[in-house]
Amino acid sequence: MEIRNFSIIAHIDHGKSTLADRMLEATKTVEARKMKEQVLDSMELERERGITIKMQPVTMRYIKDGNQEYILNLIDTPGHIDFSYEVSRALRAVEGVLLLVDSTQGIQAQTLTTLEMAKSLGLVIIPVLTKIDVPHARIDDISKELVELLGCDASDILQVSGKTGEGVEVLLAEICTRIPPPKQPEKDATQGLVFDFQYSNHRGVIIYQRVFSGSVKKGDELLFIAGKRSFNALEVGILAPEERPVEALGEGEIGYIVTGIKEPGVANVGDTITLAKKPSQPLGGYQEAKPVVWASIFPESQDDFTLLKQALDRLRLSDSSLSYEEESSGVLGRGFRCGFLGMLHLEIISERLRREFDIEIIITSPSISYEVTYPDGRVDLIYAASRFPDYGTNVSVREPWILGQIIVPADYVGNVMTLLFDHEANAIDTEVFGDGRTLLTVEMPLRELMRGFFDKLKNTSSGYASLSYEIAEMRPAEVARLDVFVAEELVPAFSRVIGIRRIETDARAIVSKLYETLPRQQFVTKIQSKALGRFIASKTLSALRKDVTAKLYGGDITRKMKLREKQKKGKKKALERGRVHIPQEVFMKMIKDD
Numbered sequence: 001m002e003i004r005n006f007s008i009i010a011h012i013d014h015g016k017s018t019l020a021d022r023m024l025e026a027t028k029t030v031e032a033r034k035m036k037e038q039v040l041d042s043m044e045l046e047r048e049r050g051i052t053i054k055m056q057p058v059t060m061r062y063i064k065d066g067n068q069e070y071i072l073n074l075i076d077t078p079g080h081i082d083f084s085y086e087v088s089r090a091l092r093a094v095e096g097v098l099l100l101v102d103s104t105q106g107i108q109a110q111t112l113t114t115l116e117m118a119k120s121l122g123l124v125i126i127p128v129l130t131k132i133d134v135p136h137a138r139i140d141d142i143s144k145e146l147v148e149l150l151g152c153d154a155s156d157i158l159q160v161s162g163k164t165g166e167g168v169e170v171l172l173a174e175i176c177t178r179i180p181p182p183k184q185p186e187k188d189a190t191q192g193l194v195f196d197f198q199y200s201n202h203r204g205v206i207i208y209q210r211v212f213s214g215s216v217k218k219g220d221e222l223l224f225i226a227g228k229r230s231f232n233a234l235e236v237g238i239l240a241p242e243e244r245p246v247e248a249l250g251e252g253e254i255g256y257i258v259t260g261i262k263e264p265g266v267a268n269v270g271d272t273i274t275l276a277k278k279p280s281q282p283l284g285g286y287q288e289a290k291p292v293v294w295a296s297i298f299p300e301s302q303d304d305f306t307l308l309k310q311a312l313d314r315l316r317l318s319d320s321s322l323s324y325e326e327e328s329s330g331v332l333g334r335g336f337r338c339g340f341l342g343m344l345h346l347e348i349i350s351e352r353l354r355r356e357f358d359i360e361i362i363i364t365s366p367s368i369s370y371e372v373t374y375p376d377g378r379v380d381l382i383y384a385a386s387r388f389p390d391y392g393t394n395v396s397v398r399e400p401w402i403l404g405q406i407i408v409p410a411d412y413v414g415n416v417m418t419l420l421f422d423h424e425a426n427a428i429d430t431e432v433f434g435d436g437r438t439l440l441t442v443e444m445p446l447r448e449l450m451r452g453f454f455d456k457l458k459n460t461s462s463g464y465a466s467l468s469y470e471i472a473e474m475r476p477a478e479v480a481r482l483d484v485f486v487a488e489e490l491v492p493a494f495s496r497v498i499g500i501r502r503i504e505t506d507a508r509a510i511v512s513k514l515y516e517t518l519p520r521q522q523f524v525t526k527i528q529s530k531a532l533g534r535f536i537a538s539k540t541l542s543a544l545r546k547d548v549t550a551k552l553y554g555g556d557i558t559r560k561m562k563l564r565e566k567q568k569k570g571k572k573k574a575l576e577r578g579r580v581h582i583p584q585e586v587f588m589k590m591i592k593d594d
């Protein structure tokens, strides 16, 4: 039986998972009664938000021309830029890709980025136009764009609809024809590339891997070459898309292996598995995911520290791009400094901690990394705003910049330029791109990108502009730390590093936002912000006055007075402790930019 391994890549929302649905139907991989929209998006958060977060492999059987049987291994990938590490890993496990383009939208920024990734790996690229059922689809125009981009013939471009299923049969046949079978390995050894994993309470780590040579059977004694740990293959199987055990996975096949390993840190993506008795050389691994933004997470109650550690260990077993290390902060106690691939990634992880592990957490304002050089030549990389040097310290600071690509229709170029200016960005190149749209090459401080640039770009272009970026070099930065005080006490979780020119605006905005979100306390609570050595904004939250005497009707004025005294004392105590209770939702709201 012939094997074809391929991945679907595209800009976000261009219809990858929906097209996968139609292929699963056409190949009868998923029973009709179990079919639902974007069936491969199985995580609760994926379904709620309608986006793919994790790549998902699935194995289909396809009969071509009535008699040739194929095994098609498809890996659906996420389109959001925060999850492009998933795409890069998926692509190393396949021989070809479907480059999907929404025929109502055309080529977008992530189309270019994912295409570059596929090209650099030498994969076969099948251009596919989708959503052709939509009346305002611009099939001809966008075909021309694709011809120009890929240097292909218009006749190479396939047309499908993920809604009606039109074109899907032809697509399946073309996959078999155009994508080559897995290469025959040269030597006789067993090598499987671990590209993803999952965790099960009962069965430990379940690795998703592609066999490059040899085969893997249930019961085999296997070895993680880099992890230097052997284990017994408790079960091997394919994903269809739910786990389906098989006897063995042979050359070129994609499937899962249950390892039984329960401790974190043993299994890593990019590692090679081999037979423990007859080890092979490792396959080329993956680059480690590079965090873009950091935030510290503390348990609200220090008693939950171990619980939080376990939760992060567990999350890391289904998300290899999450990184964290222990840290302690005077006021917030012991916690973890975590690295994320972007703001959406941060949001997803904090949401999962809350939902899947039910831990009350305090999360600090996200920060990028700053390189601080002291007069004595010492260089420090600072990832937490609260640790940024005090105003007046003689230091020089550098920060990461990004190099980005924005594709925008001509009508909105003006708006985008204004936005770029507001975010300290420069357009270093402009190019007219197909159908009159403009491709802008921009550079901007990562700090400014993290200030909600993505959403603002969408808003200012009525949703038409798209962006992709990569981290470029470090450059000198003019920034300062903004601190927030609640009831005269510094709350390090709210500190942030901002551009000098934004200090006045941000200092006011942060106080107003906290004023809106912080519940009233038993006593009058002052909220202040401070930067460059002075307090800039201040607002006072009035006290929540609980009338403790309400229950006592009539007479007895002395009892009433006694109670009021007691209440006053209570307030004084709270003031002395200085600890205002800040609930989790407040921290969550404060990390979101608006």
Ligand SMILES: Nc1nc2c(ncn2[C@@H]2O[C@H](COP(=O)(O)OP(=O)(O)OP(=O)(O)O)[C@@H](O)[C@H]2O)c(=O)[nH]1
Pocket: 010, 011, 012, 013, 014, 015, 016, 017, 018, 019, 038, 050, 051, 052, 053, 077, 078, 079, 080, 130, 131, 132, 133, 134, 160, 161, 162, 163, 164
């Ligand atoms: N009319 C029409 N709508 C489609 C088609 N394909 C997808 N859609 C819609 O487009 C939206 C996005 O579809 P998805 O399949 O989730 O897109 P995706 O590329 O998987 O998105 P990410 O994984 O988040 O990048 C959904 O609302 C789909 O219903 C199509 O062929 N025709």
Ligand SMILES: [Mg+2]
Pocket: 016, 017, 018, 041, 051, 052, 076, 077, 078, 079
């Ligand atoms: Mg998807």
